[in-house]
Every structure is written in C-alpha cells, then in structure tokens.
Amino acid sequence: MTSLAPRRNEPDLSYLLDHTSHVLRTRMAAALAEIGLTARMHCVLVHALEEERTQARLAELGDMDKTTMVVTVDALEKAGLAERRPSAKDRRARIIAVTAEGARLAEQSQRIVDQVHRSTLASLSAGDGSALLGALKSLATGHLATPVEDAPARRARQS
Known part of the structure; x- marks a missing residue:
C-alpha cells in the first residue's frame, strides 16, 4: 500500500521545540514541587x-489569564507567601506583596530553576549549548518575536 502522507522535506521544528519545551516544563514542575511551589507561583x-x-x-508577565492568576495568588496567600495590598503609588490599585517567607522561598526556587x-x-557540548541559547535568543527577539494576531494557537509565556 502506498502512503498518501505528504513527504516531509524539512525537520519538524514545531515538534522539536514543543517536545523539548514540554519536557523542560515537566522537569521544572517536579523540581519546584519538592518545595511546594508551581512554576506559576x-x-x-x-x-x-x-x-x-x-x-x-x-498576570501579563507570566502569561496567565485572570482566573489562573487569581487561583495562583490565592494559593500564595493561603501559604503565607504573598498578600494583596493597596499600592503605595496608586491607592486605587492593589499590588501583590511578597512576605518574608515568600522571599526566602523565591530565593530557593530561583536556585532550583537555575539548576534545571x-x-x-x-x-x-559547551559549543552546542551556547549556540542553542544564541539561536533561541535571536529567534525570540527577531523572526519569532511577535505572534500572528488572532491565530488559533496558545500563546507562549512572555518575558
């Protein structure tokens, strides 16, 4: 039987980026879970x-929708790691203030993220690692810096 599938002439860049990103996120989630945090927290x-x-x-910085952000901040407040407070700059606005325990845990979680x-x-190899970082930075700030508007795809986290 002859395959009707189109012939692939190029590497599947979308799969490679999606797969490696997914695996990295799962490793990050497992490492952060050891101290009771999620990547969003x-x-x-x-x-x-x-x-x-x-x-x-x-929420904008973490590419979270409003509902996810509320749930995340609620969890941080319940754990005593952060609290909602009026802004010192604009009394109408409310900010998320990190508690002393939250700051301690953020320091620990940053070490975990850096280690992953x-x-x-x-x-x-050192050369491949440097080349990968350079290429990804170039794509993220160049050709792939701006998503196509109104495209039916999930947005990536914003830096």
Missing part, C-alpha cells in the same frame, strides 16, 4: 519582588 513571587506590581501586570536550566544545557 515561582513566577509571581520573583516578579513581585522585583518591583511593586499589580496582579494584572504580574544549567543541567539541561550541560547535557549538550
């Missing part, structure tokens, strides 16, 4: 520590 803590930010801004990234790159 880590993201909120770290970005909230950088400067005073509203929940909406943190280091071990991933260490699985490649």
